[in-house]
Amino acid sequence: MKRMCMAPVVVLVMLLTFVMAPLHANAAEEKVLNLFSWSEYFPQAALDMFEKETGIKVVYTTYESNEAMFAKLKMLEGKGYDIVVPSTYFVALMREQGLLSKIDRSKITNFGNLDAKVLGGPFDPTNDYSIPYMWGSTGMMVNSKHVDPATITSWKDLMRPEFKGKVLLSSDLRDTIGIALKALGYSVNSRSEAEIKAAYEFLKELKPSVLVFNVESTKQAFIGEEVVIGMSWNGDAVIAMQENPDLKFIYPKEGLPLWLDSLSIPVGAEHKDNAHKFIDFTLRPDIAKMIVEEFLYSTPNTAGWQLLPDELKNNNAVSPTDKDLTGSEFTNSVGDAKAIYEKYWEMLKTN
Known part of the structure; x- marks a missing residue:
């Protein structure tokens, strides 16, 4: 009798298990990234x-x-996406706020293709939360039709009177204050208010020479010769130089800000296995080569770099040498000093 009474319960549990199992399977095997x-x-x-x-x-x-x-991502509490692409110090910020999931290195079989020089950055010393995807620099571009590139060696050359009204600076806060810090011999990651204020004063003095603060249309401004000297991301510089052969990319002697974009998995990602597969896919040499040829930024993938044509291997905007990068630094988190940067940036834009 007891067995007879329990039978409907057993049947119900079995039915529920049968109905729910495919749902769990589908969730685990959902082919979406x-x-x-x-x-x-x-x-x-x-x-x-x-x-x-x-x-x-x-x-x-x-x-x-x-x-x-x-x-x-913060508003969504790390949910909604399986892969995000933060730059340098944003990896540290997101990791500190619990928005990133630890990456399972055992699933990243192509990790060994990465250049040791781009691993272990201060924003993620063990690369537990970020895998390098693309990197580059914020250097200086000049138009050789209007200025001899051999005479441009320093960020301070932007101050030369003949460039008044012909200079382009980036609208990116950290890059622009970063080049001013470098010009004065300081770190791009300085937390000293005195040093950041000195960088502001440098930029304030330079401002009358600046035609525009821009980050989205630098290529067009240089190609169209609206400006003759200024800041440029290296990939944008390569594209611009292809359009206008008079343009040249320069690494100032004081060094320059470097950036690194990485692949990270948000803590609330619903398809983490797919995310690991995607990260491993991007680390394949053939895919790394394809990425460089499409966007012309520097690759952190040494195996992929070996596959590049000589014209890209020998182009120092795409493939900088150690000498080119002397004194350069990856932009990192500056902690509470971020508010100091923002204060002086606002002053620069409004004064």
């Missing part, structure tokens, strides 16, 4: 290859700044 990244930052051909090889559909959503990405 939600990628949250900068616009035009992954070759479409590479995304197509990944989808074809794995059957995982990539849903690509974009942002225009680290700040926008961070704010959205």
Whole structure:
């Protein structure tokens, strides 16, 4: 009798198990990857290859700044996306706030293709939360039709009177204050208010020579000869030089700000296995080569670099030497000093 009374319960449990099991299986095996990244930052051909090889559909959503990405991920408590692409010190910020998941290195079989020089940055010393994707520099671009590149060796050359009204500076706070800090012999990651204030004074003195503060259209400004000297990301510089052969990219002797964009997995990612597969896919030499050829920034992937054509291997904007990078630093978190940077940046823009 007891057995007869329990039978409906057993049957119900079995039915529920039967109904729910496929749901769990589907959730675990869902062939989706939600990628949250900068616009035009992954070759479409590479995304197509990944989808074809794995059957995982990539849903690509974009942002225009680290700040926008961070704010959205924080609002969503690390949910909604499987891969994000933070730059240098934003990795540390997101890690400190519990927004990133630890990466399972055992699933990243191509990790050994990475150059040791870009590993172990101060923002993620053991690369537990970030895998390098692309890196580059903020250097100086000049138009050789208007100025002899051989005479430009320092950030202080921006001050030369003949460049008044013809200078472009970046609208990125850390990059622009960073080059001023470098010009004065300080670190791009200075936390000293006295040093940051000195950088502000340098930029304030330079401001009458500045035609525009811009980060989105630097290529067009140089190609169209609206400006003859100024700041440029190295990848933008290569594209601009292809359009206008008079343009030259220069590494100032004081050094310059370096950036590194990495692949990270948000803590609330729903498809972490797919995320690991995607990270490993981008570390393949053939894919790393494809990324460089598409966007012309520097690759952290030594195996991929070996596959590049000589014209890119020998282009120091794409493949800088150790000498080119003397004195250069990756931009890192400055902690509470961030408010000091923002204060002087606002003063620069309004005065």
